[in-house]
Amino acid sequence: MAVISDVHRAVDLDDLLQRMAESEGRPRVLAGGTDLLLQYPAAEEESLALVDVTRVDALKRIEDGPDGLRIGAAVSLSDVMRSEPVLSRFGVLAEGAAVVAGPQIRNLATVGGNVCNASPSADTIPPLLVLNARAELRSKAGERSVALEEFFVGPGETVLEPGEILASFLLPWPQEDTVASYTKVSPRQAMDLAVVGVAVALERVDGKLVTRIALGAVAPTPLRATAAEEYIHSAGRLDEATAAEAGRLAEEAVSPIDDVRGSARYRRAMVRRVVARDLLRLYERLDGEVVA
Amino acid sequence: MNITLQVNGVEHQVGIDPGDLLIDTLRENLNLTGSKKGCATGDCGACTILLDDTPVTSCLVLSATAVGKEITTIEGLATNGDLHPVQQAYVDFSAVQCGYCTPGIIMMTVGLLDENPHPSDHEIREGLAGNLCRCTGYSKIMLAVRGAEMTMSEDS
Ligand code: FES
Numbered sequence: 001m002a003v004i005s006d007v008h009r010a011v012d013l014d015d016l017l018q019r020m021a022e023s024e025g026r027p028r029v030l031a032g033g034t035d036l037l038l039q040y041p042a043a044e045e046e047s048l049a050l051v052d053v054t055r056v057d058a059l060k061r062i063e064d065g066p067d068g069l070r071i072g073a074a075v076s077l078s079d080v081m082r083s084e085p086v087l088s089r090f091g092v093l094a095e096g097a098a099v100v101a102g103p104q105i106r107n108l109a110t111v112g113g114n115v116c117n118a119s120p121s122a123d124t125i126p127p128l129l130v131l132n133a134r135a136e137l138r139s140k141a142g143e144r145s146v147a148l149e150e151f152f153v154g155p156g157e158t159v160l161e162p163g164e165i166l167a168s169f170l171l172p173w174p175q176e177d178t179v180a181s182y183t184k185v186s187p188r189q190a191m192d193l194a195v196v197g198v199a200v201a202l203e204r205v206d207g208k209l210v211t212r213i214a215l216g217a218v219a220p221t222p223l224r225a226t227a228a229e230e231y232i233h234s235a236g237r238l239d240e241a242t243a244a245e246a247g248r249l250a251e252e253a254v255s256p257i258d259d260v261r262g263s264a265r266y267r268r269a270m271v272r273r274v275v276a277r278d279l280l281r282l283y284e285r286l287d288g289e290v291v292a
Numbered sequence: 293m294n295i296t297l298q299v300n301g302v303e304h305q306v307g308i309d310p311g312d313l314l315i316d317t318l319r320e321n322l323n324l325t326g327s328k329k330g331c332a333t334g335d336c337g338a339c340t341i342l343l344d345d346t347p348v349t350s351c352l353v354l355s356a357t358a359v360g361k362e363i364t365t366i367e368g369l370a371t372n373g374d375l376h377p378v379q380q381a382y383v384d385f386s387a388v389q390c391g392y393c394t395p396g397i398i399m400m401t402v403g404l405l406d407e408n409p410h411p412s413d414h415e416i417r418e419g420l421a422g423n424l425c426r427c428t429g430y431s432k433i434m435l436a437v438r439g440a441e442m443t444m445s446e447d448s
Pocket residue numbers: 328329330331332333334335336337338339340349350351352
């Protein structure tokens with residue numbers, strides 16, 4: 001059982017990156033702590049040095065720029081939910097943040113922590129994926145930006161190198177008329193993990209339907225249902241039949257497990273139904289048309 | 293390590309281990325046993341306190357990271373022996389049975405009404421979704437929140 005040997009409260013980004021670069025003891029980032037403080041006793045290491053990032057102002061900002069909205073990794077889920085630019089342009093991310101656990105946890109937990117914990121069922125990840133989010137990584141050696149889709153390696157595993165941190169997300173400005181939604185399927189209405197999480201974004205580009213579909217809790221990492229996305233694009237229309245086919249293709253992309261929250265069979269069935277349903281609902285919002 | 297915590301307006305010097313949880317420091321070192329440790333996993337809300345006026349589960353906060361923040365526990369709500377309007381409402385509406393969940397739910401209610409003085413029923417339910425009560429069935433808790441809302445808006 002691991003113990004915490006040290007907690008360093010980083011005062012700014014330089015201090016944080018410096019600490020993270022110190023190889024001894026492989027420091028771990030402590031953000032909201034709502035996952036880490038539950039998990040660390042089971043860590044392999046005998047003792048862990050933590051670096052608290054919640055006082056680093058550079059990681060706590062939400063800033064708009066020409067290339068998109070930049071959300072600091074240490075912004076709490078509550079602040080994400082209430083952020084005006086998030087609500088007005090990236091509402092699906094607010095939807096995801098709002099269904100994580102309960103209010104006390106959302107006040108502590110951060111969006112970067114939810115992503116770095118890399119749980120397949122994290123509720124902010126499918127929304128970020130359909131928003132084409134990029135993860136901006138920093139280390140003492142420099143910085144790099146990766147598409148969020150490439151950030152996850154497996155459950156709890158990311159591409160972060162030792163000494164490297166997730167500093168922010170860049171969400172490219174969507175088209176004015178992009179519509180998106182997140183559906184969390186879970187037995188309880190609060191304080192529960194997703195059995196299936198489905199985020200869908202829909203827009204028209206040059207008159208053609210473009211959709212992005214991201215799925216949580218149905219594979220070792222959250223994933224995009226690209227075959228379903230391409231099918232809608234080439235079909236060029238959304239109706240009961242094409243939505244159902246997209247649902248079927250999304251189901252083919254998943255590899256869920258059986259666990260106490262739900263069986264693999266149930267998860268597959270929910271992916272198929274929720275993807276089809278949400279595509280049609282979004283299409284009504286996009287066009288103001290009611291699909292028969 | 294030695295730290296200074298600001299709890300209910302009073303500074304306390306405490307010796308802690310880096311991994312100590314705030315709920316334990318409050319209860320074991322400072323003898324503030326009003327906050328309860330029901331689960332220690334963030335699920336029950338019995339350990340809810342305010343950190344800079346924001347409700348959080350103190351079982352998921354390291355004491356070391358609470359330094360420099362204003363901590364408010366259930367013990368800090370009454371002024372000169374007068375119960376806080378939220379506490380009084382829980383008494384008046386019999387929203388307390390065994391009482392184990394009560395300090396946490398009251399702290400959450402204080403935080404909720406502070407942020408949203410006139411919540412809808414849905415907002416109250418969402419606001420208290422992280423607090424479990426095994427006794428009351430929540431109906432009286434809903435009434436107590438409404439009662440507190442009324443006294444607090446009369447007072448202000
Ligand atoms: S003891 Fe903290 S939430 Fe249960």
